[in-house]
Amino acid sequence: MSETIDARGLSCPEPVLLTLEAIKKSGSAEIEILVDTDTSKENVMRAAQSMGWQILEVNEESSGYKIKIGKE
Amino acid sequence: MKFFKNLFKNEKKEASADRGILIFENTSEVIKAENILKKHGFNVKVVGPPAHIRKGCDLAIEFLIVEAMGVLNALESRDIEPLEFLPSLGGNLKPVDLFHVKDYGNFLMVRAANMKITIQKSTLTIVNISGGGCPDVPYLAAELVGKRLDNAPEPRQLGHTLCGYALQLAYDKIKQLCLQS
Numbered sequence: 001m002s003e004t005i006d007a008r009g010l011s012c013p014e015p016v017l018l019t020l021e022a023i024k025k026s027g028s029a030e031i032e033i034l035v036d037t038d039t040s041k042e043n044v045m046r047a048a049q050s051m052g053w054q055i056l057e058v059n060e061e062s063s064g065y066k067i068k069i070g071k072e
Numbered sequence: 073m074k075f076f077k078n079l080f081k082n083e084k085k086e087a088s089a090d091r092g093i094l095i096f097e098n099t100s101e102v103i104k105a106e107n108i109l110k111k112h113g114f115n116v117k118v119v120g121p122p123a124h125i126r127k128g129c130d131l132a133i134e135f136l137i138v139e140a141m142g143v144l145n146a147l148e149s150r151d152i153e154p155l156e157f158l159p160s161l162g163g164n165l166k167p168v169d170l171f172h173v174k175d176y177g178n179f180l181m182v183r184a185a186n187m188k189i190t191i192q193k194s195t196l197t198i199v200n201i202s203g204g205g206c207p208d209v210p211y212l213a214a215e216l217v218g219k220r221l222d223n224a225p226e227p228r229q230l231g232h233t234l235c236g237y238a239l240q241l242a243y244d245k246i247k248q249l250c251l252q253s
Contacts, residue, residue, distance in 0.1 A: 017179050017199070020199055043202055047200060050217050050218030
């Protein structure tokens, strides 16, 4: 069961900070992050990769993007 | 003796409060002017100009009004002419503070003009670079995110735009806040 972080409506760096907190605290091997701008998408992906996580999927949705990350 | 001490103290205080700003046509002129004036030993600072007097540039130079002639002469000698010289910062001509610092608990963000840098406080690792909208921002972020503040390259060595310049100011400020001994 993956955890979901809803960071839509938040401006940088908050989506990144929520993602990093989730990476730190989550016991899940996968986390889904919802964002609503291209900038937040890029920043979240970059932060996750810098923490050694992989980008598993990026889906464009009507309300933005759903990014799925997983432990390498 | 005390009288003289107080006299000089008051003069210093008055001078530091009395500042003016120079508005330039474009950012590269602001950067050039700052370098020239600092080399000449003037006490100048890059600031965001008040919104209602912006002339298409997000940055301006603040200087001590007592040094106005020297500042203008130094710039003239290098063929740099400000668009406007505002000798008084009283009332609504107060410049916008260039820096904004926000503490998120485990993280600290510094914004300078249009650029933000965020670090994790416990590790001093840069976790986010954002803002701007210039073409080199993704590159700057890719080069800096994940690196420790004391081990990261300076944005001025990597960037080519106003965003790179603003990021350097934010980077200097966050280093000043976090790496003070």
